[in-house]
Amino acid sequence: MSGVIKTLPIEITVNGRRRTLEVAVHHTLLDVLREDLELTGTKECCLVGECGACTVMVDGRIVDSCLMLAVEADGAEILTVEGLARDGHLNPLQQAFLDKGAVQCGFCTPGQLMAAQALLVENPHPNVAEVQEGLAGNLCRCGCYYQIFEAVLSVAEAGSR
Amino acid sequence: MSASSIGSSPNRVGGIGRVSGLQEYVADVRLAGVLEAKLVTLDCARAKIISIDTSEAEQVPGVRLVMTAADLPQPMPRFGPQLEDRPVIAVDETKYHGEPVAIVAADTKDAAEEGARLVHVEYEELPAVFTLAAALDPDAPLVQDPSLRPKDPLASTNVLREHHVDWGDIEAAHADVVVENTYSFPIVTHFAIEPHAFIAAPDDNGIAVWSSIQHPYWLQRILAKLLDLPLSKVRVLAPDPGGAFGGKQHAKYEPLVAFAAIRAGRPVRLVLSLEQTFQAVRRAATEIRVRTGFTIDGKLAFQDIKADYLIGAYCDIADRVVGKGSYPGAGPYNVPAVRIFARSILSHTTPSTAFRGFGNPQVNWAVESNIDEGARVLGIDRLEIRLRNLARKGDPFIPFDTPADGDWEQTLRRAAEMIEWGKPLAPGHGRGIALGIKSGPTTGLSYSTVRLLADGSVAIYAGTSDMGQGARTIFAQIAAEELGAPLDAIRVVMGDTAIVPYDQQTSASRSTVLMGNSVLKACSSIQAQIRTMAARLHGIDESAITVERGVVRLPGRELRLMEVLKPGLGKLGGELIGNGETRKDGDADHPLGGAAAFFELNCTAVEAEVDEGTGDISIVRHVTVSDVGTAINRLQVQMQDEGAAIMGLGHTLMEHFIYDETGRIRNLGAIDYRIPTTMDLPLEMRSETIENADGPGPYGAKGMSEGALLCVAAATAAAVREATGVAIRDLPLTPERVWRALRERGGRANAGTNDDGES
Numbered sequence: 026m027s028g029v030i031k032t033l034p035i036e037i038t039v040n041g042r043r044r045t046l047e048v049a050v051h052h053t054l055l056d057v058l059r060e061d062l063e064l065t066g067t068k069e070c071c072l073v074g075e076c077g078a079c080t081v082m083v084d085g086r087i088v089d090s091c092l093m094l095a096v097e098a099d100g101a102e103i104l105t106v107e108g109l110a111r112d113g114h115l116n117p118l119q120q121a122f123l124d125k126g127a128v129q130c131g132f133c134t135p136g137q138l139m140a141a142q143a144l145l146v147e148n149p150h151p152n153v154a155e156v157q158e159g160l161a162g163n164l165c166r167c168g169c170y171y172q173i174f175e176a177v178l179s180v181a182e183a184g185s186r
Numbered sequence: 187m188s189a190s191s192i193g194s195s196p197n198r199v200g201g202i203g204r205v206s207g208l209q210e211y212v213a214d215v216r217l218a219g220v221l222e223a224k225l226v227t228l229d230c231a232r233a234k235i236i237s238i239d240t241s242e243a244e245q246v247p248g249v250r251l252v253m254t255a256a257d258l259p260q261p262m263p264r265f266g267p268q269l270e271d272r273p274v275i276a277v278d279e280t281k282y283h284g285e286p287v288a289i290v291a292a293d294t295k296d297a298a299e300e301g302a303r304l305v306h307v308e309y310e311e312l313p314a315v316f317t318l319a320a321a322l323d324p325d326a327p328l329v330q331d332p333s334l335r336p337k338d339p340l341a342s343t344n345v346l347r348e349h350h351v352d353w354g355d356i357e358a359a360h361a362d363v364v365v366e367n368t369y370s371f372p373i374v375t376h377f378a379i380e381p382h383a384f385i386a387a388p389d390d391n392g393i394a395v396w397s398s399i400q401h402p403y404w405l406q407r408i409l410a411k412l413l414d415l416p417l418s419k420v421r422v423l424a425p426d427p428g429g430a431f432g433g434k435q436h437a438k439y440e441p442l443v444a445f446a447a448i449r450a451g452r453p454v455r456l457v458l459s460l461e462q463t464f465q466a467v468r469r470a471a472t473e474i475r476v477r478t479g480f481t482i483d484g485k486l487a488f489q490d491i492k493a494d495y496l497i498g499a500y501c502d503i504a505d506r507v508v509g510k511g512s513y514p515g516a517g518p519y520n521v522p523a524v525r526i527f528a529r530s531i532l533s534h535t536t537p538s539t540a541f542r543g544f545g546n547p548q549v550n551w552a553v554e555s556n557i558d559e560g561a562r563v564l565g566i567d568r569l570e571i572r573l574r575n576l577a578r579k580g581d582p583f584i585p586f587d588t589p590a591d592g593d594w595e596q597t598l599r600r601a602a603e604m605i606e607w608g609k610p611l612a613p614g615h616g617r618g619i620a621l622g623i624k625s626g627p628t629t630g631l632s633y634s635t636v637r638l639l640a641d642g643s644v645a646i647y648a649g650t651s652d653m654g655q656g657a658r659t660i661f662a663q664i665a666a667e668e669l670g671a672p673l674d675a676i677r678v679v680m681g682d683t684a685i686v687p688y689d690q691q692t693s694a695s696r697s698t699v700l701m702g703n704s705v706l707k708a709c710s711s712i713q714a715q716i717r718t719m720a721a722r723l724h725g726i727d728e729s730a731i732t733v734e735r736g737v738v739r740l741p742g743r744e745l746r747l748m749e750v751l752k753p754g755l756g757k758l759g760g761e762l763i764g765n766g767e768t769r770k771d772g773d774a775d776h777p778l779g780g781a782a783a784f785f786e787l788n789c790t791a792v793e794a795e796v797d798e799g800t801g802d803i804s805i806v807r808h809v810t811v812s813d814v815g816t817a818i819n820r821l822q823v824q825m826q827d828e829g830a831a832i833m834g835l836g837h838t839l840m841e842h843f844i845y846d847e848t849g850r851i852r853n854l855g856a857i858d859y860r861i862p863t864t865m866d867l868p869l870e871m872r873s874e875t876i877e878n879a880d881g882p883g884p885y886g887a888k889g890m891s892e893g894a895l896l897c898v899a900a901a902t903a904a905a906v907r908e909a910t911g912v913a914i915r916d917l918p919l920t921p922e923r924v925w926r927a928l929r930e931r932g933g934r935a936n937a938g939t940n941d942d943g944e945s
Contacts, residue, residue: 030296049296060295063216064207065207065210065213065214066206066207066208067207068211068379068380068428069213069381069457070379070380070381070460070856071460071855071856072459072460073855073856073857075855075856075857076379076460076856078379105207106205106206106207107206107207107208109206110206115202115205115206119205119206120205122205123197123198123201123202123205124197126195126198126821126822126824126825128198128201128204128205129429129654129655129656129825129826129829130204130378130379130380130426130427130428130429130430130653130654131200131201131203131204131205131209131426131428131654132211132378132379132380132428132429133379133428134204134205135207138205156864157864157865157867158864158865160864161863161864161865162863163864164377164379164856164861164863165379166376166377166378166379166429166431166833166861167429167654167825167829168825168828168829168830168831168832168833168862169825169828169829170832170862170864170867171828171867171871172821172825172828173864174864
């Protein structure tokens with residue numbers, strides 16, 4: 026690095042709001058969400074795409090935001106944990122995580138929620154094995170995996186009624 | 187009157203912030219003018235620092251501070267919870283892979299990173315010791331300068347301290363069968379998903395320090411001493427840790443960041459990478475030799491235990507881990523003669539520290555496995571041998587400690603039932619059962635303040651750290667119960683030493699009992715004030731009034747607490763304030779400095795299936811049963827037990843640090859260090875509690891949260907042993923290790939019945 030940081034303009038829609046930004050070309054989407062947009066709900070942990078704490082949705086698909094350069098997200102629609110609740114009401118997944126005890130320290134929770142949200146968009150009625158597989162990239166060291174499965178399945182079931 | 191929440195599962199207090207992304211962890215704290223810091227480290231285990239050139243780094247635009255040992259007070263200030271042996275920053279020599287030699291603070295992370303890259307360190311790599319054998323070699327380099335431990339005869343060795351616990355006469359004990367084996371437990375790391383993070387800022391002629399720390403008041407003391415400030419001028423803010431597990435108990439880089447902030451005159455934030463977090467905290471590896479004597483009828487005649495713990499380059503709390511972790515090594519059994527000899531061995535590795543289970547899982551793994559070996563030799567069922575030796579309630583199973591404080595047989599029998607002990611097994615399957623015990627807190631001091639506000643809502647001030655265990659919810663449930671307030675009208679304030687009264691620490695599964703009792707006392711004080719109010723309002727003698735669980739009972743009628751509070755406070759309003767204190771003083775003559783406030787007792791039973799072709803272990807069913815006295819919040823208890831069980835499966839099946847030949851950690855980071863994911867879980871997890879309301883905490887609660895981790899390894903290895911006939915005495919039980927053991931065994935354990943490939 027030479028001291029002069031190259032930047033490029035991008036335009037992204039984050040949680041429904043259009044943002045025009047000048048971002049450093051080497052900054053990840055995670056950097057830009059957390060630093061430039063102060064959306065710190067998305068968490069930083071391993072930075073190698075293994076822990077899932079930084080999971081967001083980009084154009085409806087699940088992405089480890091630590092592995093995507095912000096410039097690659099130009100023009101994309103991004104959903105972060107802050108965008109799940111509507112009008113001050115938790116969305117069904119968030120409520121289910123609370124009700125089923127799928128949250129302990131909470132640090133992995135935003136990533137778990139986003140991965141679960143993406144899973145349900147793709148497969149509204151997953152079985153346990155599919156939930157397990159869908160969340161395999163999201164580590165929870167507190168170990169409330171079973172409660173997370175239960176939360177996701179309860180939302181899927183409610184959706185089918 | 188609202189129904190009691192005690193024993194039910196109301197939603198987590200603080201849960202909404204956690205699911206909405208609004209919960210603020212240290213890395214999320216917004217602070218004007220904060221500088222971002224990066225550490226400069228060397229890629230070797232041990233080095234002599236010859237020179238550090240910071241000039242190029244200082245030229246990087248945006249870099250505001252480059253600090254090395256030379257910029258700190260001389261002699262270098264040192265700190266630590268047990269020994270003051272850890273320098274604020276490495277001076278002259280680095281002693282473990284990743285120990286910082288300089289810190290760079292800049293306007294942006296980019297500039298700090300660039301600056302850190304341009305700090306030029308001239309150093310000479312020195313020979314390092316990073317195994318027990320190497321550290322104990324008479325010619326080994328000394329990890330610690332002997333001048334740090336004057337008058338200590340061990341100062342000229344790498345043995346930091348020796349711990350002895352003895353009762354009965356081992357030499358005179360009669361045994362018909364003696365089984366002796368050596369077991370090993372690897373180095374594992376906490377891997378909290380939140381990497382450690384610290385901020386320091388000059389504040390009101392003093393300093394404010396944010397840290398994701400479990401013991402904010404201990405950190406406050408350490409900083410006050412290092413910076414020569416009164417306690418009142420050191421404000422520690424401790425946002426809820428994003429997982430801690432013991433790794434965030436004690437000061438690590440807070441002093442360094444504090445000195446940097448003072449020097450820069452601005453706030454400085456350091457967020458470690460996950461790799462640096464791995465280099466900052468870990469569990470002690472341990473080698474345990476156990477000699478167990480049995481009489482022919484399966485009674486334990488003696489336990490002779492020698493445990494060497496490989497601790498790191500600085501003591502941190504590791505020596506206490508060794509002492510307290512080995513102490514209940516003989517287990518929850520009546521053993522007439524016991525000799526436990528444990529040593530803390532220094533090495534050029536990351537300072538080992540507290541980690542869920544606090545040194546107990548290591549010795550438990552060996553001793554429980556050895557009991558199984560004895561049972562096999564004697565031809566006694568493994569459940570039966572435990573039943574024959576298990577301490578019954580009131581038995582002085584450790585002669586100088588709290589007697590057995592639960593119906594432990596109930597726990598053991600329930601777990602056996604849940605794993606269907608004794609029922610026929612499918613081919614290739616095996617079962618294991620083991621007991622774990624851990625001494626609870628030996629000392630404690632927890633203050634709390636509870637304010638009953640004019641509208642009946644409540645604010646609780648309690649200095650516990652809520653790191654996921656759910657302490658907030660428990661305290662809120664207690665206040666809801668006692669003061670009749672709805673749970674969602676209760677605020678629990680934690681994590682600020684300038685506002686919240688003193689709490690000794692959040693460790694040893696203490697908070698429900700010690701802080702819980704403190705909150706209960708604060709509520710009782712408010713109840714007493716309500717009683718006085720009611721007497722005044724109704725012109726009745728106080729002795730005719732009782733207040734409990736939110737209800738005021740006067741002769742012939744009952745009132746809700748609010749019905750007294752509102753008229754009692756009158757026109758000016760105001761509030762009632764109650765203070766609570768729980769004190770458990772130490773006992774200088776006790777081997778641990780105090781008897782256990784309670785014991786954590788768990789039984790884990792596992793059914794496993796082993797793939798003989800690959801060595802892969804699949805956990806078919808995992809049963810964990812804990813004696814918790816009373817589960818104040820049922821779901822939280824279940825989550826803590828299941829989480830501990832899964833964490834235990836981590837060190838049992840997959841986790842370990844791998845070092846290269848020079849002492850560098852080779853598997854730093856999430857790609858090469860694996861913890862259980864959704865794909866590694868038992869096919870079935872069943873957790874239950876035994877509740878006889880016989881604990882010292884509120885409503886008969888005992889501490890819990892660590893128990894379900896203690897004996898996972900022994901139960902799992904026993905299941906593998908039964909499935910395959912192979913006894914493995916080194917953890918983790920990776921497929922490769924199991925596969926190699928099977929190759930050495932030759933043949934097949936269940937030949938022809940479960941053949942899914944080559945034999």
